Amino acid sequence: MQFSGGMRKKLRLGGDQRKASYPHSLQFYLEPPSENISLIEFESLAIDRVKLLKAVENLGVSYVKGIEPYQSKLENEIRRLKFSFRESLEDEYEPRRKDHISHFILRLAYCQSEDLRRWFIQQEMDLLRFRFSILPKDKIRNFLKDSHLQFEAIPFADALDLFRGRKVYLEGGFAYVPLRDIVAIVLNEFRAKLSKALALTARSLPAVQSDERLQPLLNHLSHSYTGQDYTIQKNAGKISLDQIDSLSTKSFPPCMRQLHKALRENHHLRHGGRMQYGLFLKGIGLTLEQALQFWKQEFIRGKMDPDKFDKGYSYNIRHSFGKEGKRTDYTPFSCLKIILTNPPGQGDYHGCPFRHSDPELLKQKLQSYKISPAGINQILDLVKGTHYQVACQKYFEMIHNVDDCGFSLNHPNQFFFESQRILNGSKDIRKESIQPETPQPKPSVQKTKDASSALAYLNSSLEMDMEGLEDYFSE
Amino acid sequence: MATYDPAELPELLKLYYRRLFPYAQYYRWLNYGGVIKNYFQHREFSFTLKDDIYIRYQSFSNQRDLEKEMQKMNPYKIDIGAVYSHRPNQHNTVKLGAFQAQEKELVFDIDMTDYDDVRRCCSSADICSKCWTLMTMAIHIIDRALKEDFGFKHRLWVYSGRRGVHCWVCDESVRKLSSAVRSGIVEYLSLVKGGQDVKKKVHLSEKIHPFVSKSINIIKKYFEEYALVDQDILENKETWDKILALVPETIHEKLQQNFQKHHNSLQRWECLKKAISSQDIKNDKCGHWLELEIMLQYCFPRLDINVSKGINHLLKSPFSVHPKTGRISVPIDLQKVDQFDPFTVPTISSVCHELDAVSTNDEGKEGNEAESDIKHRTRGTQ
Numbered sequence: 001m002q003f004s005g006g007m008r009k010k011l012r013l014g015g016d017q018r019k020a021s022y023p024h025s026l027q028f029y030l031e032p033p034s035e036n037i038s039l040i041e042f043e044s045l046a047i048d049r050v051k052l053l054k055a056v057e058n059l060g061v062s063y064v065k066g067i068e069p070y071q072s073k074l075e076n077e078i079r080r081l082k083f084s085f086r087e088s089l090e091d092e093y094e095p096r097r098k099d100h101i102s103h104f105i106l107r108l109a110y111c112q113s114e115d116l117r118r119w120f121i122q123q124e125m126d127l128l129r130f131r132f133s134i135l136p137k138d139k140i141r142n143f144l145k146d147s148h149l150q151f152e153a154i155p156f157a158d159a160l161d162l163f164r165g166r167k168v169y170l171e172g173g174f175a176y177v178p179l180r181d182i183v184a185i186v187l188n189e190f191r192a193k194l195s196k197a198l199a200l201t202a203r204s205l206p207a208v209q210s211d212e213r214l215q216p217l218l219n220h221l222s223h224s225y226t227g228q229d230y231t232i233q234k235n236a237g238k239i240s241l242d243q244i245d246s247l248s249t250k251s252f253p254p255c256m257r258q259l260h261k262a263l264r265e266n267h268h269l270r271h272g273g274r275m276q277y278g279l280f281l282k283g284i285g286l287t288l289e290q291a292l293q294f295w296k297q298e299f300i301r302g303k304m305d306p307d308k309f310d311k312g313y314s315y316n317i318r319h320s321f322g323k324e325g326k327r328t329d330y331t332p333f334s335c336l337k338i339i340l341t342n343p344p345g346q347g348d349y350h351g352c353p354f355r356h357s358d359p360e361l362l363k364q365k366l367q368s369y370k371i372s373p374a375g376i377n378q379i380l381d382l383v384k385g386t387h388y389q390v391a392c393q394k395y396f397e398m399i400h401n402v403d404d405c406g407f408s409l410n411h412p413n414q415f416f417f418e419s420q421r422i423l424n425g426s427k428d429i430r431k432e433s434i435q436p437e438t439p440q441p442k443p444s445v446q447k448t449k450d451a452s453s454a455l456a457y458l459n460s461s462l463e464m465d466m467e468g469l470e471d472y473f474s475e
Numbered sequence: 476m477a478t479y480d481p482a483e484l485p486e487l488l489k490l491y492y493r494r495l496f497p498y499a500q501y502y503r504w505l506n507y508g509g510v511i512k513n514y515f516q517h518r519e520f521s522f523t524l525k526d527d528i529y530i531r532y533q534s535f536s537n538q539r540d541l542e543k544e545m546q547k548m549n550p551y552k553i554d555i556g557a558v559y560s561h562r563p564n565q566h567n568t569v570k571l572g573a574f575q576a577q578e579k580e581l582v583f584d585i586d587m588t589d590y591d592d593v594r595r596c597c598s599s600a601d602i603c604s605k606c607w608t609l610m611t612m613a614i615h616i617i618d619r620a621l622k623e624d625f626g627f628k629h630r631l632w633v634y635s636g637r638r639g640v641h642c643w644v645c646d647e648s649v650r651k652l653s654s655a656v657r658s659g660i661v662e663y664l665s666l667v668k669g670g671q672d673v674k675k676k677v678h679l680s681e682k683i684h685p686f687v688s689k690s691i692n693i694i695k696k697y698f699e700e701y702a703l704v705d706q707d708i709l710e711n712k713e714t715w716d717k718i719l720a721l722v723p724e725t726i727h728e729k730l731q732q733n734f735q736k737h738h739n740s741l742q743r744w745e746c747l748k749k750a751i752s753s754q755d756i757k758n759d760k761c762g763h764w765l766e767l768e769i770m771l772q773y774c775f776p777r778l779d780i781n782v783s784k785g786i787n788h789l790l791k792s793p794f795s796v797h798p799k800t801g802r803i804s805v806p807i808d809l810q811k812v813d814q815f816d817p818f819t820v821p822t823i824s825s826v827c828h829e830l831d832a833v834s835t836n837d838e839g840k841e842g843n844e845a846e847s848d849i850k851h852r853t854r855g856t857q
Contacts, residue, residue: 156625157656164659166684173626 022096024143025084026131028190033101039213042105046221048081049102053123055081058408060126061387066133074130086134108208109221111201121194125187132183140182159185239285241294247284250399251419253392253412254353254365255338256280262349267302272342272350276333278320283332283413288321334411335389354379354388371398479801479824485525485549487823488796492546495826496794502538504645505555517577519556519563521789522548523798531556531789532563551798554789558650576787578651581627581644581660584782584790585613588638592671593773595706595714600799602638605705607817610640612697613776614812616690617642620664624686632807634820636797640807641790658784666690666775674720677768677775691767694774699741702773709740709747718747721769726750796823 037045055077063070075086083102084095103124110120135143153174162168162185168175177185209215239247248260259277263269269277274295281291295317296309318324335352344351353362359380366376375398382391389409396405396415400422407418506515520533535541545553557576559566566574587606591598596605614632621627621644629645652660666687669676679687702708709715715734719727733746751765782788793804801822807815 157652160656160659164662166663166686169685170624170663171626172623 022084022093022100024139025086025092025096026128026135026143027096027100028193029100029103030193032104033097035101037101039217042214043217045098045102046105046109046217048083048098049106050221052077052081052083053106053120053127056123056126056130057119058390060123061382061385061390062408065126065129071130071133075134086131106221107198107201108205108214109218111198111205117195117198120198121191124194125191128190129183129187132186239290241290241297244281244294247416249369250423251416253415254369254395255351256412256416257369258353258365259349263298267298267300267304269350270348272344272348274316275320276338276350278317279330279332280412280416282321284416288318288323291317291321332411332413335392335409338412339388352388352392354383354391359383366395369395369399371395479822481798481801483824484551484796484798484801487801487827488549488551489546490827490830491796491823492542492549494830496545498538498542501794502541507645507647513562514558516562517559519559519576519787519789520792521554521556522550523552523554524548524550532566534563534565551796553792553795555792556789557787579786579788581649581652581657582783582788582790583617583642583644583661584635584639584779585610585617585641585776586635586639586779589777589779593706595708600638602817604816604818605701608697608701608705609774611812611815612694612701612774614640614642614807614809615693616776617664617778618809619689619693620686624663625660630809631793632809632812633793633804634802634807634815634817635791636795636802636804636820637800641793641804643790643793654784654786657786658780661778661780661783664776664778665780666771667777675768675772677771679764679768679771690775691770694770698770698774702770703740703744706773707740708773709734709743715743718769721772722747722751722765726753 056074059070059073059077063073078084082095082098084092084099106120110116132140153176156163156170156173156175159168159175159177162177162181163170163175168177168181170176208218244260245264248257252260256277259269259273262273263277278291278295281294286294292314295313296306299309299313300306315324320330322330338350339352339355342350344356353365357365362383363376363380366379371379375394379391379394382388382394392415393405393407393409396409396419397403400419402422405418407414409415502515505518509515516534516536518534519531520535521529521531522533523529533544535544556563557579560573560575560577561569587594587597587602587609588599590606590609594606594609596603618630618632621630621642627644627646627649631643631645633641633643635641663686667676668678707714708718712731712734715730719730722730730747730750733750734743737743737746747769748766782790791804793806795804796802797804801824802817802820803823803826805820
């Protein structure tokens with residue numbers, strides 16, 4: 001693929017040519033795209049696909065795949081994000097092209113580690129399975145034929161997993177696969193091919209990474225949080241310090257509850273904990289003055305010298321509120337960021353308890369929070385399946401005594417807001433939806449029209465990640 | 476027919492390997508037309524000599540070489556192994572890791588001892604005409620599947636010499652199959668699962684695969700005579716308790732009573748069938764399946780997966796002699812499986828005796844004809 005600097009070039013094909021390049025609503029992504037696109041489009045296509053795959057993941061753990069309501073919910077997501085999924089009367093060219101290009105971009109971003117690869121393959125497979133499931137039968141034959149996959153009769157040695165358990169009919173050395181089982185074979189083929197492709201992509205990554213326009217973008221994508229960023233403190237000043245203890249048990253997610261408890265007990269938190277908890281408190285509405293007071297009070301209880309606090313720590317707190325130095329207003333950490341980066345070590349209390357705690361300890365912790373044994377088991381099962389955020393949602397449901405939390409958890413501050421909403425009614429706190437349909441004071445990435453400012457935004461948030469407040473916050 | 480005396484084996488083998496062993500046909504088989512270079516030369520044979528001395532990695536340059544060695548060594552047992560990457564008898568000169576088994580026939584070993592839990596007449600190494608039917612059914616069922624389901628064309632069934640049968644599948648593509656596929660084939664052909672600690676060894680699913688239904692049809696032809704008459708599986712309380720262990724407890728009492736009222740296994744089997752399909756059973760499965768599961772547990776072939784899956788596995792060679800019984804591992808005519816009687820298989824003593832008798836009676840000239848005559852009978856029709 002070629003990238004042009006600023007101008008947006010759209011490939012213009014005639015109607016028939018367009019149909020010919022993407023004859024089917026689904027594809028195996030065998031050939032990489034070969035057009036020119038702008039960096040803006042590169043970025044926006046990629047982000048949309050990340051959103052789509054995240055939706056696929058969330059729906060996949062919340063509902064049973066293959067039946068309602070999973071089917072219609074997933075269809076809505078795909079429609080909303082304007083990806084291809086079904087043969088329709090309208091021109092399907094754009095959605096299919098979007099599907100094609102965005103898939104290949106994400107290969108670049110997700111080939112880099114075993115975890116990322118596994119996640120990517122899993123979601124892509126689920127997506128393909130869904131699309132396959134809604135293909136009308138006559139279209140299936142055509143699709144398979146075009147994909148050069150043979151199905152009428154497979155030599156038995158090529159269908160080992162099907163014939164060994166007598167799942168297919170064997171005759172004359174050939175396995176005859178019923179149409180519905182073809183999906184299983186197709187998906188296996190797809191998984192094998194994609195896995196290989198990702199491994200190859202990873203090897204050619206250095207070449208891509210040397211392009212400095214792409215490097216930050218790709219890094220950001222795989223760690224991206226694409227929803228509310230909670231920097232806007234709609235409720236600044238509405239929390240008083242003496243409420244925090246009770247709020248920590250009622251409305252804080254377990255990660256923050258545990259940080260608060262550790263702070264109260266030890267009168268101290270190490271760097272990672274101060275970052276994660278401090279920014280969270282900012283997000284729930286603590287003002288700078290309140291924050292300074294809060295931390296100072298606690299640290300002094302730990303026999304810290306008040307002057308030392310003023311000299312060392314208060315500067316840093318002001319910095320994190322954007323009142324010092326670069327004056328970047330740092331955003332509270334999303335769940336993804338907490339789960340994927342900076343794992344806690346000995347003496348640390350930050351991180352995600354569902355991800356970073358030993359299951360036994362997690363169980364004890366949940367018991368101490370008075371969660372029922374049945375609830376604890378469900379949570380532990382979800383943790384075993386690496387669905388950490390869904391496990392947290394389950395915790396939310398248990399402590400608020402609701403069947404369905406009604407949201408897809410992505411951010412600790414979201415947890416807090418949703419909790420307050422239930423406990424206080426929706427008067428004061430507006431429900432912050434994850435999809436930024438409402439205009440944000442800070443332009444979110446996908447609405448940026450200007451390439452340079454889009455990159456600048458990305459660069460700044462990355463700087464925050466990468467520069468780290470190491471210089472200021474080192475022990 | 477002269478009775479076989481193991482003490483005479485060395486002498487008998489000398490004669491057998493000089494005058495009776497079918498070297499030409501044997502070589503023709505294993506050479507496979509000479510299409511692949513060194514195919515025969517890279518084949519492993521193993522010999523078991525007198526006093527249980529066992530030597531592996533024997534290989535031969537041609538038929539003459541094979542003949543000479545066998546006559547020199549006089550092996551009690553001969554096994555056939557895989558075709559390797561190098562001449563097996565030079566494997567020590569090959570770089571470590573380079574000496575690999577590459578191809579071999581797909582083989583099956585069906586052994587009567589694996590059925591000890593379901594046959595009453597004999598146990599372990601013994602066989603009799605009453606339980607031999609198990610082998611008959613096994614050959615029909617497995618051979619049908621190999622031929623019709625898998626499309627295998629060149630299948631040789633051989634009497635093992637004592638208590639079972641072997642099958643050699645020799646198709647070119649089959650010789651190249653991986654260990655995984657061989658295992659998969661055995662899995663496809665398996666229905667009886669579990670050892671001593673498992674009572675009920677067969678569980679059918681809702682949908683019955685054609686392989687299973689075709690196998691059941693074969694078993695049905697033999698079941699009455701084999702199971703209800705010869706094996707008499709419902710003869711008395713001791714035997715019918717074993718069958719009751721396979722059906723739900725809810726009908727045990729009723730069946731015990733009914734069994735007492737009847738006189739033979741045939742009648743009791745009818746009772747059983749009626750009780751199983753009655754409404755009394757709160758089963759998630761149709762009672763009809765249960766009847767089939769019992770039949771399968773008592774009659775369906777039991778394969779040893781370890782024999783089939785390894786490419787380098789060594790198996791007793793056709794035409795070798797069984798040292799304990801003296802019987803020759805003869806091929807079984809697939810057209811006459813039902814008539815095959817292991818007790819009429821020639822022993823080494825009987826064929827040697829016949830040879831002697833012929834040579835003494837006729838002049839040397841006809842001796843050769845007599846030899847080939849005996850060879851023919853030994854081989855059966857292939």
